[in-house]
Amino acid sequence: MDPAISNNASDLLQLVERSAFIGFWRLDARQGQLHWSEQLARMHGAPPGYTPTFENSLDHYAREHRAELEAAVRRCEQDGTPFDVEVQIDSIEGRRTWVRCVGQAWRDGNGAIAGVEGLVQEIAPAGYEAGTLMRHTVSMGGALGSGEAFATIDRQGRISYANEQAEQLLGLDNESLLGRKIWSFFQKRVRMQVEEHFRVALEQRRTIELEELDAQVSHWLEVRGFPFGAGMALHLRDVTSRREEQRHLRLLEGSIARLNDIVIITEAAPFRAPGPRIVFVNDAFERRTGYTREEVVGHSPRFLQGPETQRAQLDRIRAALEQWERVRVDIINYTKSGEPYWVDLDVSPVWDELRRLTHWVAVGRDITERKTAEEKIQYLAFYDPLTQLPNRQNLLDRLNQAVGEGGGTAHEGALMFIDLDNFKVLNDTLGHQKGDLLLQQVARRLRNCVAKGDLVARLGGDEFVVLLENTADKPLEPLTAAQAVSQRILEALGEPYVLPGYLHHSTCSIGVTLFGKLPSSVSELLKQADLAMYQAKAGGRNAVRFFDPEMQAVASANAALAADLRQAWRENQLRIEYQPQVDAGGRMVGVEALLRWEHPTRGTVQPADFIPTAEETSLIIPIGHWVLEAACAQLAAWAERPDRRHLCISVNVSVRQFRHPEFVSEVTAAVRKAGVPPGRLKMELTESLLADGLDVTVAKMRNLKDMGVGLSVDDFGIGYSSLSYLKRLPLDELKIDREFVKDILTDSNDAAIATTIIGLGRSLGLEVIAEGVETEEQRDFLASRGCHRFQGFLYCRPLRLAQLEAFIDASSAAVAGEAPRSGAAVS
Structure with a gap:
């Protein structure tokens, strides 16, 4: 190798070292990213691989x-003005250093400014002579790592340095390249011309630009040279693809008459008004648009736009044409008759041999049928295919509208996040097919729990969301609505699911957040509802939690009560008390079994406080079964005594307990196990059972009636009272609620209702018993209207079993001795 060539290559590196070179950088204006060398990154204290923005990098300068x-x-x-400035930089070592930043614009293949690139040099106290070299290096286009092919040649045209990109482009390794004359890489037909251009530029110390030279390495090259030292620095760029694109466009221009696609050719004027004028359209254009060539040539294509033409797509076209770039969009155009149609529009620039833009060619394919099909698919994309519920995207769109993120009016409402408890167990044990069937049933139940206009969506898996909105068409108070709907959902999803060959029991956990009073985003609402749902999971599942702090305190209290109730059940804190029922002669005919809870710290917990919690947590199922077995066992004990074997025991049955699929079987088993006459057992049902599913309710009641079990409607008249269903129910008894008995002597409405119930019962052949009787006057009024069975404090408070036995003995003695009908021996 020529020593001079080797020295030239090493001289470049030595000069860079002497320049106190810190590193190179390149700012990509379109991407907004700053790329810098490892040296410069270390100087700024940036971690490896970090890509900053230009704004972030300024923080490192004084x-x-x-x-x-x-x-x-x-x-x-903006305009390509090069710069050379001296500034101070804060180094990672904490000291300030004077550096020189030199840079210039770099351009894309179309000549447009694509960004800025340069070098940073630490200014040595000795002076600035090395800065001259750096400025030359930068003028070469940000060499030594810019990502482009770069080389230097000496005054004879021999290569003295080549970077890795140049090696790849020219097809030789560095050792083979050094010393070889640059024009030897070009075809013989242009080699002499290239050599002449280089010799003149080297002698006269001026720049050189050679475009689209056919190289021996099967590339079309663009070469730019700048004076450097005694030689020249070169940028080499592969423009093969660009040349092929031009050839393709020229071929297209010659063939457009035979295309079935719409073709429009315009002059190369700016896209802004009045815009480029049409110089040619093909036959397909005339057929599809209804315009003739004579009507459109010389005019801007703007007449193809209409009310539904997408502004965003027009902006894309404008931006691309201003940069002389190709662009492709799907856009709505209009025919001469005003009919909209979709077109896949591909707009490309056409250049002449001197790289001057001459025309724009727009090729459009009619895709109206495809877009129509896509719109149908898009519609289906907003719904979950398994449950037919709106999906996540649909929910997000609706939430955006509800909170006003899309610029609309925000509404008040509630967002409920619902997750099935232990759903994974079902999938793992019975398979995903049964899991899918369960999700479909859950979807139907959720839809039945909300009003028209409310949204039920499936997020995925076993997660569902309910959106309640307060709108002009559907005004609601979010808190009240959320409480009511969440309780309906807990109850509905807690009912057994009938799957093929399997009866599945499941519950859900619900998180609720309210919105509208304070600004909130969709993501915040989803996080809040999700967090509340996990609090419900953590609290024992099958529960509702509100994100609102005040309501959360109430929810937490309910959760604590539920936890205490579970412990009470485990530790046998619950007990049964019995309240006697007597006839008009004061003779005891039966008792009502009542559940009581004596908490070690809370004290006596009223049934009205803990029975709803037992319902919510499903504890009512095992508790109810325990009460049923205890009642049957007591009936069996009384059957051994002639003075007690006539007594009946009424047992309260909750809605959830009655709807349990095994309820009738459990009653049958309890009666048979105790060996007692079924007629001595009476089931007291609430009217809420009759609110829905009446056919199933009637069927179960008939099964119990056929067994011989007595059936009574408790608290008749305060719930879902309807004369139409009474004739269908196999009842034995109606119970007048204590609310009507309390003011029966002073409130004419209560007196009328009680009288009506008594008359109704007698006409249907049913026994009528009044509860809450506390005075003789109340008893006498009821007796005068035909009611001859009573229950209340006039006779006795609820008693424990030992107290009850004493009361029965005293009551029997009093009746035998014709004692007064009121005044219990045991209170």
Whole structure:
């Protein structure tokens, strides 16, 4: 190798070292990213692989110099003005260092400014002679790592340095390249011309630009040279693809008459008004649009736009044409008759041999049928295929509208996040097919729990969301609505699911958040509801939690009560008390079994406080079964005594307990196990059972009636009273609620209702018993209207079993001795 060539290559590196070179950088204006060398990154204290923005990098420079540097870079970015500024940088070691930043614009294949690039040099106290080299290097286009092919040649045209990209482009390794003359890489037909251009440029110390030269390495090259030292620095760029694109467009231009696609050719005027004028359209254009060539040539294509033409797509076309770039969009155009149609429009620039833009060619394919099908698919994309519920995207769109993120009016409402408890167990044990069937049933139940206009959506898996909105068409108070709907959902999803060959029991956990009173985003609402749902999971599942702090306190209290109730059940804190029922002669005919809870710290917990919690947590199922077995066992004990064997025991049955699929079987088993006459057992049912599913309710009641079990409607008249269902129910008894008995002597409405119930019962052949009787006057009024069975404090308070036995003995003695009908021996 020629020593001079080797020395030239090493001289370049030595000069860079002497220049106190810190590193190179390149700002990509379109991406907004700053790429820098490892040396510069280390100087700024940036971690490996970090890609900063230009704005972030300014933080490393002295505050008083930032404006100057930013102005220089932005000016270069706008009009290509090179710059050379001296500023201070805060190094990672914590010291300030004077550096020189030199840069210039770099351009894309179309000649447009694509960004700014340059080098950073630490200014040595000895002076600035190395800066001259750096400025030359930068003028070469940000060499030594810019990502482009770069080389240097000496004054004889021999290569003295080549970077890795140049090796790849020219097809030789570095050792083979060094010393070889640059024009030897071109075809013989242009080699002499290239050599002449280089010799003149080297002798006269001026730049050189050679475009689209046919190289021996099967590339079309673009070469730019700049004087450097005694030789020249070169940028080499592969423009093969660009040349092929031009050839393709020229071929297209010659063939457009035979295309079935719409073709429009315009002059190369700016896209802004009045825009480029049409110089040619093909036959397909005339057929599809209804316009003739004579009508459109010389006019802007703007007449194809209409009310539904997408502004965003027009902006894309404008931006691309301003950069002389190809662009492809799907856009709505209009025919001469005003009919909209979709077109896949591909707009490309056409250049002449001198790289001057001459025309725009727009090729459009009619895709109206495809877009129509896509719209149908898009519609289906907003719904879950398994449950037919709106999906996540649908929910997000609706939530955006509800909270006003799309610019609309925000509404008040509630968002409920619902997750099935232990759903994974079902999938793992019975398979995903049964899991899917369960999800479909859950979807139907959820829809039945909300009003028209409310949204039920499936997020995925076993997660569902309910959106309740307060709108002009459907006004609601969010808190009240959320409480009511969440309780309906807990109850509905807690009912057994009938799957093929299997009866599945499941519950859900619900998180609720309210919105509308304070600004909130969709993501915040989803997080709040999700968090509340997990609090419901953590609280034992099958529960509702509100995100609102005040309501959460109430929810937490309910959760604590539920936890205490579970412990009470485990530790046998619950007990049964019995309240006697007597006839008109004061003779005891039976008792009502009543559940009581004596908490070690809470004290006596009223049934009205803990029975709803037992319902919510499903504890009512095992508790109810325990009460049923205890009642049957007591009936069996009384059957051994002639003075007690006539007594009946009424047992309260909750809605959830009655709807349990095994309820009738459990009653049958309990009666048979105790060996007692079924007629001595009476089931007291609430009217809420009759609110829905009446056919199933009637069927179960008939099964119990056929067994011989007595049936009574408790608290008749305060719930879902309807004369139409009474004739269908196999009842034995109606119970007048204590609310009507309390003011029966002073309230004419209560007196009328009680009288009506008594008359109704007698006409249907049913026994009528009044509860809550506390005075003789109340008893006498009821007896005068035909009611001859009573229950209340006039006779006795609820008693424990030992107290009850004493009361029965005293009551029997009093009746035998014709004692007064009131005044219990045991209170």
